């Protein structure tokens with residue numbers, strides 16, 4: 001992690017002494033989606049209904065009901081509805097659950113780039129004056145070109161200008177931002193833009209309904225934890241459902257959903273608030289916050305125990321209590 005693109009200074013982390021080969025892996029979103037779909041289709045009791053967006057969710061003490069667009073399907077009825085329909089969840093609103101929303105006024109532009117020099121499997125996060133650039137190493141392209149994912153965060157008006165640049169102009173801009181440390185860049189795909197809005201649902205559960213994934217907590221991507229947190233929530237809910245089923249209890253019971261709400265809020269709050277604090281400190285271009293973050297990065301780089309703890313946290317080898325396979329419902 002660097003202040004600006006000065007790669008000689010900043011906080012350097014590696015996987016040494018974590019017992020792992022790497023600090024982490026970059027997994028493209030389409031690969032996650034494909035794996036998730038394959039896992040769902042492999043289960044005989046999962047029925048996939050696509051091309052029929054849900055438009056209306058309603059719950060009563062007895063059951064949950066979901067209706068598809070223009071009556072494309074008969075209503076779905078179940079003892080429990082789990083909503084995972086994005087951070088701007090329509091189902092959340094229909095359930096009467098409000099959400100705290102923080103619009104950062106910034107947009108993240110993600111693009112695959114080719115470069116002349118090898119990246120050495122090192123990820124860089126460069127906090128500049130008004131921009132943040134992450135260079136994330138990717139495997140070589142089929143033609144052998146060195147490849148990275150360039151993730152640029154800028155104010156939304158500047159994002160519109162940058163998206164309007166021709167591919168070569170954008171690649172040259174990114175190379176300049178990275179001070180040409182990997183040689184010249186060429187764009188190797190589309191640019192994808194994501195306006196940055198963090199969301200926190202006021203409750204993660206309602207009568208016969210649970211919010212999972214970004215519908216519960218939509219994180220700023222800087223700490224790269226949103227998807228992981230969504231999986232943790234699914235794990236918590238699944239453990240509670242399995243426990244209720246083993247005991248012959250109602251899987252949509254209020255006590256079960258209250259336990260999910262409590263546990264997932266407990267697991268998410270610190271990382272959500274911590275991430276927002278990191279965003280505040282690391283994207284503030286004023287001189288004082290800049291000095292502070294330079295001090296944080298350089299100071300932390302001189303503290304091997306702290307660096308080791310961060311590396312262990314990133315690799316999941318930190319000795320922290322993990323979720324119990326089955327949570328007690330009180």
Ligand SMILES: Cc1cc2nc3c(=O)[nH]c(=O)nc-3n(C[C@H](O)[C@H](O)[C@H](O)COP(=O)(O)OP(=O)(O)OC[C@H]3O[C@@H](n4cnc5c(N)ncnc54)[C@H](O)[C@@H]3O)c2cc1C
Nearest residue numbers: 053054084085086108194213214215221224225226227228
């Ligand atoms: C630029 C960027 C980088 C990120 N990087 C990381 C990272 O490095 N690590 C990490 O852990 N997380 C990362 N995240 C966060 C991660 O992408 C999200 O947390 C994750 O995608 C949330 O999954 P989800 O299924 O809850 O929601 P989504 O991925 O938003 O999926 C919601 C799905 O619901 C569907 N849907 C919506 N409405 C309806 C409806 N009415 N009926 C039927 N279907 C509907 C949508 O079509 C979509 O398929 C990043 C996010 C962004 C924007």
